[in-house]
Amino acid sequence: MGIEQLLASLPKYYTDEDRETVKRAYELAALAHANQKRASGEPYINHCVAVAGILSDLFMSADAVSAGLLHDVVEDSHISLQEIREKFGSSTASLVDGVTKLKALPRVSRNDQDDDFFEEDDSDDETNLTMEQLSKRKKMLSHETLRKTMVAMNKDVRVIIIKLADRLHNMRTLSYTRPEKQRRIARETIEIYAPIANRIGIGEMKWELEDLSLYYLEPEKYKEIAAGLNERRAVRTQQMEKIKKRLEETLLDSGIKADVSGRPKHIYSIYKKMKSKERSFDQIMDVRGVRLLVEDKAACYATLGIIHSQWRPIPNEFDDYIAAPKENMYQSLHTAVMYEDNKPLEVQIRTHEMHQHAERGIAAHWRYKEGTRQRDQQYEEFLSALRNQLDIKNEDMNADEFVETMKNDVFDEHVYVFTPKGDIIDLPKGSTPIDFAYHVHTDVGHRCRGAKINGKLEPLNYVLKTGDRVVILTTKQGGPSRDWLNPSIGLVKTQRARAKIRVWLKKQARDHNLTQGRQMLEREFHRLGLDEVNLENLSHQLEYRNPDDMFVALGCGDLSLSRIVTLISDQKTPDDVIETSAPKSETSSSDAVAVRGLRGLLTQMAKCCNPTAGDPIVGYITRGRGATIHREDCPNILRASTNEKERLVRVSWGDASKTYPVPIRITAFDRQGLMGDISNLLNNEGVNITDVNVRVNHDSLKADIANIRLIVEVRDISQLSRVLNRIENLSNVLEAQRSRAG
The missing domain is CATH 3.10.20.30 (Beta-grasp domain)
Structure with missing residues (x-):
């Protein structure tokens, strides 16, 4: 897209002054990026114009489109933010500042031990950094930039829309970068930027970001689904045209005019459904979807009544997002019916205005009248709720913690x-x-x-x-x-x-936190039976100067015990840290045999050929007894392959996982159901009990004390720590720890 195409695509409500502003912004951006090229070899200004074009398609204001053109100027040229403010006003300058990447890390994001390569004087010199340090620095800069953008969004939400437009065009042209960079950016996009687009309701941007991310993260799956869609396109189009015509006629007979369209199937959405519901591509594609756009809210409910009276509704498939909108302001009626061909048909019913909000989210809530920006009440309430969720100004957290907060609390x-x-x-x-x-x-x-x-x-x-x-x-x-x-x-x-x-x-005293942290770690090591742990090395691996700093972080909650245990578990094999009281065992996963496409189906070994792990096997569907597993060369299977081929299913052996028997001791006030609660907890954790010994000390002066000794099979020290924590959290349990030899 060139400048002429951009000017032609600008919203019709733009004044001549607005168009002139956009043109001046282009001229300054072209000057700033005059000698710069992208990885594809094309002039850098093409990227700026493409970002502005995406913003124009969202009907954004002239200062926002201008900021899209100028979004990399301060970062990549000699032009300052003050110069932009003087030429285009404070609004455009604030938007550009909000999306400008950081080049140096704020002191709040740096650990003291990293000062040797994060000092202000040489923050831009990356030649002396190791690959690990360089990777860490880039990640921290990325997270700090995101935090800066989200803080700016508190003042003007258009900042994040410009950032999303920038990311969308970068994803569209990602094929020109290195494979490792493609995966890193795609991962960041699907974990952070696509959820942001969803959170502010810009559906069309969310879907494209997700599909593009999947293309680089799971290329084979992407191509497989895309090929399947292409194969079915002609048949599906013909089928959907008949459904659309039938719906239009049915509604018109009742006096309702509706725009009926097939709901597009997005590749990432299909991928997620295949994965979460464990269904094949064909099973997912059997579900058709249509969208009905009507004049007003009353027509939405009238249309719903007609649809339900004409075709049988599927139970538990109705959602009213008009009466109770989603948190991103999305409104629509969702239902599903059994259509005339006895296959499900998903139906969405909404007004034209609701559809604009669904596609463009908060971008659809900006209105311009006589040059004055007006925002509606629903938009203001949404922004207020989003600010409350972020609560950025009042939180004492670094950039990494901020990004985790975004992922867990907002998305x-x-x-x-x-x-x-x-x-x-x-x-x-x-x-x-x-x-x-x-x-x-x-x-x-x-x-x-x-x-x-x-x-x-x-x-x-x-x-x-x-x-x-x-x-x-x-x-x-x-x-x-x-x-x-x-x-x-x-x-x-x-x-x-x-x-x-x-x-x-x-806020507690350092000495208090140091003592608390030391006691917590010593108690955990004692409970897990870990005697020889080099605390000096451990503190350095966790990026603390010495063990005392590590204890303080542990005492005030900056560092968790689970992180320490996980680090020890990752660095050593279970054989190094778990001294078993019995021989190690190989146990199959929850299913000894996996039946493809039929997870959870009851299986049993055939007595005629007695297959053992490693043999080539096949499943035979019985009447009422699940699948019987035979060797592929079993005479019964060879006969069935000619007479009952449809009852044969492909199966494979489950993965074997190594477990380690570990003795543990539990002390508790005796109560009814105590052993049952412990057994259920271990069962939920997937931990097997190989030996149990329970002794209760009866004392008329004190409560009865139960001493329980178990031998449990765990995968590693992390699982052992988690199990002991959960047991100690049970009612009446005083202590749970690993028994020591002798």
């Missing part, structure tokens, strides 16, 4: 729960009462000691569900416990709550 699915007064609180899926308490107020979180859910007292690791009514029980004084940050216990889900807990813990 994840959400649940909606009620306060005692009936107010709705929006939380990430998997949140607990403590997350709820910190969302209400920091002090409520600090003093939280219990919770009533729907009038019933529940533990603090209870996972909140949509519709729950939550009452937090507080104490008059006190603060959070370090145990709240233990991921194995599952008391806190959101990074926002974790950050507030860490801030409180950091």
Whole structure:
């Protein structure tokens, strides 16, 4: 796209002055990038024009399109932000500043031990850095730039739209870069930028970013699905035309005029459904989808009634996002019916305005009247909710923690729960009462000691569900416990709550945190039976100057025990750290035999040929007894291959995984069901018990004490640590630790 094409594509509401502003921005960008080329060899200005074109297609304002043209000028040339402010005004300058990449790291993002290669004087000199240091520096710069952009978005949401347009064009031209860079950028795009596009409701951008990312991350899967779509295109188009015509006639007979279109199938969406539902491409593509656009909200519900009266609705497939919009302001009616050919038909019903919002998100909420920007109430409420979720200014976190907060707290699915007064609180899926308490107020979180859910007292690791009514029980004084940050216990889900807990813990004296951290680590090592751990090496591997700094970080919550245990587990084989009390065993995964396309099907070994692991095998579907597994050369199978070929299925042996028997000792106040709870917990963790010994000391003066000795089979030290943590969290359990030899 050249400048003439860009000017021709600008929205019709642009004034002559707006068009002149865009033209001047192009001239300055062309001058700044005059001698620069992209990886493809084309002039760099082409990228700037393409970004501006994407913004124009979203009907963005003249200052936003101008910022799109100038978005790399400050970063890549001698032109300053002040010069842009003087020539184009403060609005355009602020937008350009918001998307300009950082070249040097702010001090808040640097660890003291990295000063040797992050000093201000030589921050741009990368020649002396190792590959590991260079990779780390680029990642930190990327995260700091994202944080800078999101902070700027708090003032003007158009900053993030420009950033998305920039990323979209970069993804479209990613084929000219190195393969490792392609994968890194594609991973970042699908984890961060596509969810941002979804969060602000720009559906058309989200889908393209996801599809392009999949192309570089899973090229074979992408090509397989794309080829399947091409093969079916002609038949599917013919089929959808008949359905569209039938729907239009049915609605017109009832006096409703609707624009009916087939809903496009996006490659990444198909890939996700195949993976999550464990279905084949053919099974996913059997589901057809149509979209009906009608005049107003009343017509939406009238259309729904006609569809349901004409074809049988499929149970549990109706969603009303008009009455209860999604968090990104998406509105539509979703339903599914059994069509005349006895195959499912998914139907979306919305107004034309709702469709614009679904495709363009918050970009559709900008209105321009006589040169004055007007924003509607729904848009303002959405921005307010998004700012509250980010709560950027009040959080004491580095850039990496900020990005994790974005992934976990902003992009994840959400649940909606009620306060005692009936107010709705929006939380990430998997949140607990403590997350709820910190969302209400920091002090409520600090003093939280219990919770009533729907009038019933529940533990603090209870996972909140949509519709729950939550009452937090507080104490008059006190603060959070370090145990709240233990991921194995599952008391806190959101990074926002974790950050507030860490801030409180950091306010404690260094000596107190040092002592607490040392005791925590010594206790964990003692519990896991780890005696010979070099703390000096361990602290350096975790990027601390010495063990004392590591203890302080552990004591204030900046460092978790699980990270230390995982590091030890990753660096050593289980044989190095787990002294077993019995021979190691090879155990199959949950399914000894995997039946392709029929996961979970009951299987049994045929007695006629007695197949053993490693033999070529095939499955035979029986009547009422699942699949019988035979050797491929079994005479019965050879006969069936000619007479009952349709009952044969392809199967393979499950993967074998090595486990290590480890003795553990549990001390608890005896109660009914204690051993059952322990057994269920281990079963849920996929841990086998090979030996059990229970002894209860009866004492009339004290509560009965149960001493339980188990031998459990674990994969590694990380799983052992997680299991012991979860056992200690059971009611009445005093201690759970690994038994020492002798």
